[in-house]
Amino acid sequence: MKTPPPYPLPYGRQHITDADVAAVVETLRSDFLTQGPRVTEFEEKFAAYVGARHAVAVSNGTAALHLCALALGVQPGQRVITTPITFAASANCVRYCGGEVHFADIDPATGLLDLQQVRKLLEAHPKGYFTGLIPVDFAGLAVDMEAARALADEFGLWIIEDACHAPGGFFVDSQGQQRYCGSGQLAELAIFSFHPVKHIATGEGGMITTNDAQLARHLRRLRTHGIERDATGLLRQDEGGWYMEMQELGYNYRISDILCALGSSQLARADEGLARRRALAAAYDAAFASLPGVGILAPGQPGHAYHLYVVLVENRRELYEFLRTKNILAQVHYVPVHRMPYYEKLGWRAGDFPHAEAYYARCLSLPLYPTLTDEEQAYVIDCVREFLAPDAA
Ligand SMILES: *Cc1c(COP(=O)(O)O)cnc(C)c1O
Numbered sequence: 468m469k470t471p472p473p474y475p476l477p478y479g480r481q482h483i484t485d486a487d488v489a490a491v492v493e494t495l496r497s498d499f500l501t502q503g504p505r506v507t508e509f510e511e512k513f514a515a516y517v518g519a520r521h522a523v524a525v526s527n528g529t530a531a532l533h534l535c536a537l538a539l540g541v542q543p544g545q546r547v548i549t550t551p552i553t554f555a556a557s558a559n560c561v562r563y564c565g566g567e568v569h570f571a572d573i574d575p576a577t578g579l580l581d582l583q584q585v586r587k588l589l590e591a592h593p594k595g596y597f598t599g600l601i602p603v604d605f606a607g608l609a610v611d612m613e614a615a616r617a618l619a620d621e622f623g624l625w626i627i628e629d630a631c632h633a634p635g636g637f638f639v640d641s642q643g644q645q646r647y648c649g650s651g652q653l654a655e656l657a658i659f660s661f662h663p664v665k666h667i668a669t670g671e672g673g674m675i676t677t678n679d680a681q682l683a684r685h686l687r688r689l690r691t692h693g694i695e696r697d698a699t700g701l702l703r704q705d706e707g708g709w710y711m712e713m714q715e716l717g718y719n720y721r722i723s724d725i726l727c728a729l730g731s732s733q734l735a736r737a738d739e740g741l742a743r744r745r746a747l748a749a750a751y752d753a754a755f756a757s758l759p760g761v762g763i764l765a766p767g768q769p770g771h772a773y774h775l776y777v778v779l780v781e782n783r784r785e786l787y788e789f790l791r792t793k794n795i796l797a798q799v800h801y802v803p804v805h806r807m808p809y810y811e812k813l814g815w816r817a818g819d820f821p822h823a824e825a826y827y828a829r830c831l832s833l834p835l836y837p838t839l840t841d842e843e844q845a846y847v848i849d850c851v852r853e854f855l856a857p858d859a860a
């Protein structure tokens with residue numbers, strides 16, 4: 468057994484190169500720090516990367532979710548379904564607009580929202596009771612959006628795909644086609660985050676993708692105070708070139724050119740990072756396949772984008788603490804959203820979603836990021852092995 472590295476191994480981290488730094492510096496010296504050409508460039512490149520027609524860059528993933536809920540008209544009294552195993556923001560966006568969050572349980576084999584459970588929930592109420600669905604490509608595994616779309620159409624729901632974990636991820640549809648997360652073909656809207664632990668890092672940042680030009684235009688207006696410029700003079704013929712008007716209550720959810728320059732630079736290496744994540748995940752899969760006492764969440768899925776590498780163990784607390792003593796900062800994703808005190812005050816209880824709670828009791832995310840070296844990963848594997856099979860190590 469090797470000694471712990473003198474630096475901690477986190478569960479995820481950014482990868483910043485000299486080219487990234489140069490792109491930022493160049494923008495700092497340019498005319499536009501915000502609302503300039505780098506924003507549009509990043510939007511166009513990102514849209515092309517996921518195969519969507521439109522992309523709208525915003526200040527973070529949570530702002531992206533909020534704008535999506537606003538653009539789809541979420542209001543008090545409306546009910547939206549999401550998964551309990553996600554970051555709280557996936558649910559909170561509905562609350563920002565006064566809507567009600569409902570949950571359906573996860574599929575224990577994948578960690579994703581179980582569409583059969585969603586169907587049961589939908590069938591238990593009259594049509595029109597629910598208005599939307601927010602599935603999450605949890606850990607980087609793409610939701611079967613073909614099935615989600617069919618279900619949503621049957622019950623008249625819109626879909627916001629929370630694809631924060633899965634830029635570059637895909638599922639294989641019933642025709643054998645690879646369908647990319649956030650491609651705009653199946654969900655009305657999809658959102659991404661550029662927090663440093665995600666695939667593409669801008670520090671803070673987010674993106675919305677869609678194939679719907681109307682929605683894209685509305686999102687751009689909401690992103691900047693609800694203001695429309697009147698460059699074409701069509702809004703008010705009697706006004707001058709300065710004219711702009713606030714047509715609805717919007718926000719300042721813009722992202723700067725500085726960050727978008729970083730985003731475009733990062734995006735150019737996205738496939739490289741994704742390939743490295745998949746290679747590391749395959750090495751973990753191989754190491755743990757024959758190790759008793761450790762389960763692997765959704766191993767060997769084609770199209771998995773591997774934001775997280777999740778193992779399932781009975782004595783998760785002990786493994787978490789043990790790894791800390793080894794300078795390995797494994798993490799838990801996530802405390803189920805319905806168990807948050809805020810959501811418990813809204814009526815949700817322990818026992819409501821047994822699969823999500825059983826998953827939460829056992830899950831642990833191991834270090835996974837493109838700059839994790841083979842040696843560092845071997846050290847992590849050795850430590851997990853030492854914990855689970857101390858006699859063999
Ligand atoms: C990171 C994340 C968000 C929020 O993104 P921020 O950029 O941190 O606001 C939302 N949903 C999921 C699933 C995430 O992982």
